[in-house]
Amino acid sequence: MKTRIKELRARYNLTQDDLARKIGVRRETILFIENGKYVPSLKLAHDIAKVLKTSMDELFIFEKE
Amino acid sequence: MDERTGLRAFVAVVVVALGAGVIFFFAPEAAGADNWATVMSAVILLTMALVAIVVARKGLKDLKSGFPMEDERSRAIKTRAGYLAFFVSLYLILGMSFVHAILEDNEISSLPTSEWLMVYVGIMGSIFLVLTSYLKRKGVSG
Numbered sequence A: 001m002k003t004r005i006k007e008l009r010a011r012y013n014l015t016q017d018d019l020a021r022k023i024g025v026r027r028e029t030i031l032f033i034e035n036g037k038y039v040p041s042l043k044l045a046h047d048i049a050k051v052l053k054t055s056m057d058e059l060f061i062f063e064k065e
Numbered sequence B: 001m002d003e004r005t006g007l008r009a010f011v012a013v014v015v016v017a018l019g020a021g022v023i024f025f026f027a028p029e030a031a032g033a034d035n036w037a038t039v040m041s042a043v044i045l046l047t048m049a050l051v052a053i054v055v056a057r058k059g060l061k062d063l064k065s066g067f068p069m070e071d072e073r074s075r076a077i078k079t080r081a082g083y084l085a086f087f088v089s090l091y092l093i094l095g096m097s098f099v100h101a102i103l104e105d106n107e108i109s110s111l112p113t114s115e116w117l118m119v120y121v122g123i124m125g126s127i128f129l130v131l132t133s134y135l136k137r138k139g140v141s142g
Helices: A005-011 A016-021 A027-034 A044-053 B003-026 B037-062 B072-105 B113-138
Strands: none
Touching: A005 A016, A005 B003, A016 A044, A027 A044, A027 B072, A044 B037, B072 B113
């Protein structure tokens, strides 16, 4: 799974710490999601998309394995 | 204490616990104590207290910085580590019980069952801690 979190964070000038605080998770969780090492729950994905003012479709890119 | 220092302390505690377990298991006479159950209980309690202190300090630091002590990823790690520790422990305890039975059958001096149980608990706890630490680094699927 790839994400556009890093790109959108940069657009809104948010650090991983800022994003983590806004959605109430630990910083490592954002780091692992960005690196595609953790697949977030639907709720967390929704919360991230909301903070980054985008849709989940735009945020997460799923690739066939 | 930063994350790296906390992790080092965590690993040191696990190593001490495992080392104490090994001494307890292989060389009871080396420590010169009569009641090894008491010694092992003290080691387990001390380990639990040290782990609790490290975890609490890190948690308080996170809370002060505005992060939660636990989120969905850390819960997923705990669940996965618990699941794996359970199955690894099952096979390990099965193997150790087999060794224990052979020792008893051959009338070779071995630990009493109550003390073996403490070793099992120590091993299960250590496996859980090591797996948790490993999964925190490696990552776990949601």
